[in-house]
């Protein structure tokens with residue numbers, strides 16, 4: 001299955017999230033987005049939307065901010081929880097605004113820069129439009145982008161963050177989508193036993209045992 005193609009167990013998950021960079025095994029610093037050894041080129045074109053510290057920080061803030069939902073109660077991070085690889089723990093199906101139940105479970109989010117499409121049925125074909133689905137879904141965040149633009153524009157922090165990330169404090173839907181793509185696209189899992197084996201490291205230690 002597509003989602004297991006580059007996959008690894010949650011135990012092997014190394015997510016580059018909390019700071020600008022993370023330490024490599026050699027002690028150097030990795031950038032937000034990098035292509036791990038043994039991985040193919042990503043599907044998402046970061047050349048058109050280079051990850052910057054300000055863009056990543058903005059995407060992260062948006063991801064965890066319930067302001068994007070109709071009544072400011074549900075964030076992306078409500079259903080995509082970092083401690084379980086950005087899935088939704090202990091829920092058969094996700095629940096969103098007004099405690100309404102969806103019909104599907106939240107997939108874990110990692111290595112999605114390599115995905116050619118999204119959702120369990122592959123119904124969304126680009127990372128930069130994917131957030132429109134949960135934002136407008138009546139049982140998830142139930143909000144419109146015009147309303148979100150109004151809310152973000154009148155906030156104290158967002159205009160400055162957009163200016164830092166994209167050079168203009170004019171907030172647009174495209175800039176929102178690009179910031180979130182920078183954040184989500186940088187969620188990388190690449191250090192499991194399997195990944196090390198594929199990268200040609202630790203070959204002697206690879207077995208089916210955990």
Ligand code: HEC
Pocket residue numbers: 003063068074075076077078079080094095096097102104105106107108109112117118119120121130131132134135139140141180184
């Ligand atoms: C109410 C719970 C809920 C919220 C809130 C939510 N999601 Fe999701 N997310 C899901 C579910 C359920 C799916 C699978 C949907 C499907 O297959 O139709 C999903 C799928 C995804 C995927 C595709 C992953 C894959 O493997 O194909 C991405 C990316 C994603 N969500 C990002 C976001 C972002 C960004 C936000 C905020 C703008 C968000 N989600 C808000 C529940 C949620």
